[in-house]
Amino acid sequence: MTPQLPGLLDAEAIRKDFPVLDRLVHDGKKLVYLDNAATSQKPRQVLDALSEYYERYNANVHRGVHTLAEEATALYEGARDKIAAFINAPSRDEVIFTKNASESLNLVANMLGWADEPYRVDSDTEIVITEMEHHSNIVPWQLLSQRTGAKLKWFGLTDDGRLDLSDIEQVITEKTKIVSFTLVSNILGTVNPVEALVRRAQEVGALVLIDASQAAPHMVLDVQALQADFVAFTGHKMLGPTGIGVLWGRQELLEDLPPFLGGGEMIETVSMHESTYAPAPHKFEAGTPPIAQAVGLGAAVDYLSAIGMDRIAAHEHAITEYALRRLKEVPGLKIIGPDTPEGRGSAISFTLGDIHPHDVGQVLDEQGIAVRVGHHCARPVCLRYGIPATTRASFYLYSTPAEVDALVEGLEHVRNFFG
Amino acid sequence: MYQEVILDHYKNPHGRGLRDGDVEVHHVNPTCGDEITLRVKLDGTSIQDISYEGQGCSISQASASVLNELLVGRQVDEAVKVQEVFLELMQSKGKLEPDDAMEDVLEDAVAFAGVSKYPARVKCALLSWMAWKDATAQALGDGAVRESA
Numbered sequence: 001m002t003p004q005l006p007g008l009l010d011a012e013a014i015r016k017d018f019p020v021l022d023r024l025v026h027d028g029k030k031l032v033y034l035d036n037a038a039t040s041q042k043p044r045q046v047l048d049a050l051s052e053y054y055e056r057y058n059a060n061v062h063r064g065v066h067t068l069a070e071e072a073t074a075l076y077e078g079a080r081d082k083i084a085a086f087i088n089a090p091s092r093d094e095v096i097f098t099k100n101a102s103e104s105l106n107l108v109a110n111m112l113g114w115a116d117e118p119y120r121v122d123s124d125t126e127i128v129i130t131e132m133e134h135h136s137n138i139v140p141w142q143l144l145s146q147r148t149g150a151k152l153k154w155f156g157l158t159d160d161g162r163l164d165l166s167d168i169e170q171v172i173t174e175k176t177k178i179v180s181f182t183l184v185s186n187i188l189g190t191v192n193p194v195e196a197l198v199r200r201a202q203e204v205g206a207l208v209l210i211d212a213s214q215a216a217p218h219m220v221l222d223v224q225a226l227q228a229d230f231v232a233f234t235g236h237k238m239l240g241p242t243g244i245g246v247l248w249g250r251q252e253l254l255e256d257l258p259p260f261l262g263g264g265e266m267i268e269t270v271s272m273h274e275s276t277y278a279p280a281p282h283k284f285e286a287g288t289p290p291i292a293q294a295v296g297l298g299a300a301v302d303y304l305s306a307i308g309m310d311r312i313a314a315h316e317h318a319i320t321e322y323a324l325r326r327l328k329e330v331p332g333l334k335i336i337g338p339d340t341p342e343g344r345g346s347a348i349s350f351t352l353g354d355i356h357p358h359d360v361g362q363v364l365d366e367q368g369i370a371v372r373v374g375h376h377c378a379r380p381v382c383l384r385y386g387i388p389a390t391t392r393a394s395f396y397l398y399s400t401p402a403e404v405d406a407l408v409e410g411l412e413h414v415r416n417f418f419g
Numbered sequence: 420m421y422q423e424v425i426l427d428h429y430k431n432p433h434g435r436g437l438r439d440g441d442v443e444v445h446h447v448n449p450t451c452g453d454e455i456t457l458r459v460k461l462d463g464t465s466i467q468d469i470s471y472e473g474q475g476c477s478i479s480q481a482s483a484s485v486l487n488e489l490l491v492g493r494q495v496d497e498a499v500k501v502q503e504v505f506l507e508l509m510q511s512k513g514k515l516e517p518d519d520a521m522e523d524v525l526e527d528a529v530a531f532a533g534v535s536k537y538p539a540r541v542k543c544a545l546l547s548w549m550a551w552k553d554a555t556a557q558a559l560g561d562g563a564v565r566e567s568a
Contacts, residue, residue: 366420
């Protein structure tokens with residue numbers, strides 16, 4: 001009875017690449033994995049790249065002249081080339097590997113606290129974020145604000161889950177040094193208006209950092225088109241392994257800004273009195289990097305690129321449109337965030353009457369349906385809408401309309417159970 | 420996990436609402452946002468009332484209801500023993516099969532045995548019990564101060 005929707009990928013073929021999607025849970029129930037905004041599942045191609053790296057090439061990178069060291073270095077740096085092409089970076093040297101998006105965001109916040117003029121964030125300056133940020137794009141700025149005395153400001157939200165930019169000229173001012181915002185909200189699903197924010201930031205000479213953690217897995221990410229100064233994202237939400245993230249930054253900024261962590265790999269020369277630093281990206285990659293993880297992420301972007309990010313976006317748009325339509329049929333269900341498919345990603349948060357999201361999630365789990373419940377590391381959004389938590393279903397390239405149907409049936413069961 | 424007894428307490432909670440008390444505490448479970456405000460009213464070492472108001476999942480709310488039903492009217496030392504048995508059950512990771520002796524002590528609270536298999540939910544079940552323990556310790560502490568003054 002599941003409809004054929006325009007734009008859908010052949011999800012059944014794609015699912016064959018993802019071993020875990022065959023899993024049964026709770027005495028033989030088929031897994032319906034709808035927690036992709038938390039982390040994605042991994043295709044066989046990525047798992048093979050990881051094990052092949054450890055089985056055939058494992059060595060430390062950028063040191064040693066032996067065969068394995070050179071091959072491992074080529075694989076690690078080859079992954080950097082793949083990521084650079086994936087995000088249309090003007091230069092591969094602008095791609096910094098980190099541990100995750102949180103580290104990428106913290107890296108920028110720390111650099112700006114230690115930087116010289118004109119980048120320095122101090123007590124005469126302002127930092128701008130939004131009320132829909134993940135905690136990882138709030139707390140680093142609170143820390144920077146506390147340490148430097150800079151004022152932390154933010155854009156509020158409209159009732160329908162979008163950024164309220166009506167006071168943009170009062171929020172982003174001549175004092176603003178950095179504007180940091182998410183491209184796609186992990187809790188509301190909202191896609192934010194990059195152009196308006198970047199234009200205003202450029203007017204006042206502020207830097208722009210975009211958290212693309214919920215965008216990079218799902219849509220074409222072109223850092224040049226965004227016109228931002230920095231873009232951060234994580235690997236594990238885009239079919240890659242955990243432990244690998246990316247920070248892209250404009251080359252001249254990476255040259256001017258000071259390092260974050262000190263250690264091996266990031267230096268040029270070291271004496272007991274002082275050190276000089278390697279050029280970017282190595283200046284920002286102290287210590288042995290996550291080598292296998294970078295190789296795994298390289299395999300993940302190969303997989304995504306072979307399908308095409310535009311086709312993945314179209315698939316998710318079709319699934320999201322269908323899911324919004326079906327979810328609205330569930331009595332008592334209220335969508336938190338944009339309730340139409342325009343200008344939104346595929347994460348859908350909702351409340352179900354006064355049934356607590358933890359109860360919703362647990363009863364769905366008993367039916368094999370994996371969703372995320374809680375405040376999704378975006379507690380200010382829950383406070384803004386006066387709710388303790390939400391249930392969130394989030395889709396990906398392997399999600400099917402049948403899984404949306406299973407969710408809707410599962411929610412009926414939840415309602416009967418607690419009704 | 421969702422025993423009928425738990426759902427009954429969730430839908431028809433015992434002793435809900437804040438009433439007169441000696442001490443008030445507010446406890447939260449940050450992982451899921453469950454909250455409880457709880458007051459204890461002691462008469463010497465006898466528990467005259469445990470009143471509460473809160474929001475959260477069915478497990479946390481039902482557990483507060485069971486706590487009220489089980490402990491009001493008892494001596495504090497007796498109630499502490501009940502609390503310790505409940506804690507033992509909740510920390511058993513689903514490996515403890517409640518026997519008759521445990522059922523005699525815990526009554527409706529044995530229904531939470533299944534919850535102990537779910538690490539993410541154990542804190543929900545324990546929230547009101549930890550709040551009660553805290554409030555009672557404070558009430559007794561204050562009493563001791565008053566007596567010695």
